[in-house]
Structure formats: structure tokens, C-alpha cells
Amino acid sequence: AQKVTQAQTEISVVEKEDVTLDCVYETRDTTYYLFWYKQPPSGELVFLIRRNSFDEQNEISGRYSWNFQKSTSSFNFTITASQVVDSAVYFCALLRRAGSYQLTFGKGTKLSVIP
Amino acid sequence: GAGVSQSPSNKVTEKGKDVELRCDPISGHTALYWYRQSLGQGLEFLIYFQGNSAPDKSGLPSDRFSAERTGGSVSTLTIQRTQQEDSAVYLCASSSTSGGVAGELFFGEGSRLTVL
Numbered sequence: 001a002q003k004v005t006q007a008q009t010e011i012s013v014v015e016k017e018d019v020t021l022d023c024v025y026e027t028r029d030t031t032y033y034l035f036w037y038k039q040p041p042s043g044e045l046v047f048l049i050r051r052n053s054f055d056e057q058n059e060i061s062g063r064y065s066w067n068f069q070k071s072t073s074s075f076n077f078t079i080t081a082s083q084v085v086d087s088a089v090y091f092c093a094l095l096r097r098a099g100s101y102q103l104t105f106g107k108g109t110k111l112s113v114i115p
Numbered sequence: 116g117a118g119v120s121q122s123p124s125n126k127v128t129e130k131g132k133d134v135e136l137r138c139d140p141i142s143g144h145t146a147l148y149w150y151r152q153s154l155g156q157g158l159e160f161l162i163y164f165q166g167n168s169a170p171d172k173s174g175l176p177s178d179r180f181s182a183e184r185t186g187g188s189v190s191t192l193t194i195q196r197t198q199q200e201d202s203a204v205y206l207c208a209s210s211s212t213s214g215g216v217a218g219e220l221f222f223g224e225g226s227r228l229t230v231l
Binding site: 035037042043044045046047050091093101102103104105106107108 | 221
């Protein structure tokens with residue numbers, strides 16, 4: 001069975017603060033993909049990143065960075081110098097490589113950035 | 116259009132009625148997914164279509180739910196005899212596959228269903 005846990009239901013930060021969104025996953029597969037999606041108030045989920053289970057290098061994209069640690073089954077997402085436009089619900093997801101390509105989503109973390 | 120298109124965007128229905136939700140994926144995308152997003156519950160997988168293969172229906176919550184995909188493109192999700200617990204946002208997504216690896220999913224804006 002696969003499971004994705006986002007323990008933080010809601011987070012509020014003041015603009016320009018850094019914030020880390022936690023994601024812990026469970027899978028018996030040795031090959032899998034991890035994703036982060038952003039869902040702004042408009043409702044449409046936007047893809048942010050995909051990470052292959054064989055690639056544990058951390059990734060940075062502008063103010064966004066991701067820390068993938070297989071040893072702790074975590075794939076955390078950090079926003080540096082947060083902005084009001086970062087306010088959204090963020091979902092972590094797990095995809096099996098084999099079988100049907102069924103994404104398992106966490107329940108999401110609602111981030112509010114206060115000006 | 117360039118993105119995934121869903122209709123209707125909002126649907127209010129009475130308990131016991133049937134509803135149909137439509138999804139038009141991105142042209143050329145062979146994979147199509149339906150998810151349900153209930154308040155505070157995250158996204159729940161419903162069904163997955165990949166090309167001409169048999170769909171993965173493992174997420175459909177009951178036999179009142181069905182979906183089809185015609186001609187490998189447009190998909191319709193049908194909910195029969197709707198119940199109040201069916202109220203949710205129904206999201207459709209599509210993706211391309213390359214070398215057997217799924218690309219990222221592109222989501223539509225969803226169809227918000229309210230069952231009174």
C-alpha cells in the first residue's frame with residue numbers, strides 16, 4: 001500500500017519568511033516518483049516538481065527548493081523569502097512506476113502568507 | 116484550448132438524480148485521470164485511462180460511479196442516484212507518457228458538484 005502524509009494542515013507565515021512543507025511517504029516499491037503540486041485559490045493544480053526515487057540530489061528552482069531523503073522517506077519543500085502569491089494549498093504525491101500510473105496524494109498543506 | 120477542459124464548472128443537483136461530468140484532455144495526451152477532492156480530504160483517485168488499455172477503476176467508490184472515454188479523447192464521469200456525500204470537486208487530469216515514464220499531470224479546473 002502507498003501512503004503520503006502531510007502532517008501540517010495549515011501554516012501561516014509573514015511575508016519574506018522561509019517556510020518548509022513536510023512530506024513523508026510510504027511505499028514498498030523500489031522505483032517511484034514524487035511530486036509537488038500547488039493549488040492556488042483558483043482551484044487548478046499546478047505541477048511544481050517530479051523526483052525519481054534514484055535521484056536524491058536536492059533541487060533548487062528560484063525561491064523553491066526540495067530536499068529528498070530516502071533514508072527517512074521524506075520529500076520536503078522549502079519556500080525562501082515567501083510572498084503573498086505563494087498562498088495556496090500544496091500537495092505532495094507519490095507515483096508508482098510499475099502498473100497503472102496512479103498518483104497517491106497527501107491531504108495537502110494550506111499555506112497562508114501574510115503581508 | 117491548450118489545457119484540460121472540464122464542464123460544467125458548477126453543478127447543483129437533487130439527491131437521487133444522475134449527473135454527467137465531462138473532461139476534454141490536452142490533445143495527444145494518452146493518459147486521463149479522474150480525481151475527487153472533498154473538503155479537507157485531499158485528492159482521491161477514482162479512475163485512470165491509458166490509451167486502449169482497460170481502465171483502472173480501482174478508485175471508484177461504488178457502482179453508482181462509472182466513466183468512459185470515447186475515441187481515446189473525451190471522458191465522461193457519470194454518477195447515478197447522487198447522494199449528498201458525492202458533493203465534491205471532481206478533477207480531471209491528463210498526461211503524456213514518454214519511454215514508459217509518466218509525465219507530470221495537467222489538471223483541469225474541476226467540476227464542483229453539490230447534491231442537495
